Amino acid sequence: MARRRYTPKLKAQVVLEVLGGEKTPGQVAKAYGVHPNSVQLWRRRFVDRAPEVFAEETTVKEYERRIRDLEQLLGKKEVEIALLKNFLGRSG
Numbered sequence: 001m002a003r004r005r006y007t008p009k010l011k012a013q014v015v016l017e018v019l020g021g022e023k024t025p026g027q028v029a030k031a032y033g034v035h036p037n038s039v040q041l042w043r044r045r046f047v048d049r050a051p052e053v054f055a056e057e058t059t060v061k062e063y064e065r066r067i068r069d070l071e072q073l074l075g076k077k078e079v080e081i082a083l084l085k086n087f088l089g090r091s092g
Contacts, residue, residue: 006034014039015046 010032017028018039025043029036 006038011042012046015043018043019046 014028014032014034017023018025023031025039026036028034029039
C-alpha cells in the first residue's frame with residue numbers, strides 16, 4: 001500500500017484547525033481523511049518549530065551583516081591586488 005503524501009498547506013490547515021480547539025484532533029483527522037497519529041505528529045512539529053518563524057528576522061539580519069563584511073573584505077583585497085600588480089609592474 002502506497003503512503004499518501006500531503007501538501008505543506010494541507011498540513012498547516014489541519015494543525016491550525018486542531019490548535020483552534022473547536023474540534024478534537026480525532027475529529028479533524030476524520031474530516032480530512034488523515035490518520036490521527038499524523039495529525040499529532042504535524043501538530044507537535046508545528047509547535048516545536050514555531051520559534052523559528054520569529055527567528056527568521058534575526059537570521060536574515062545576521063546574513064546581511066555577514067555579506068556586508070565580506071563585501072568590504074573583498075574590496076580591500078581588490079585594492080591590495082591592484083597595489084601589488086602596480087608595484088610588481090614598476091620593479092620588473
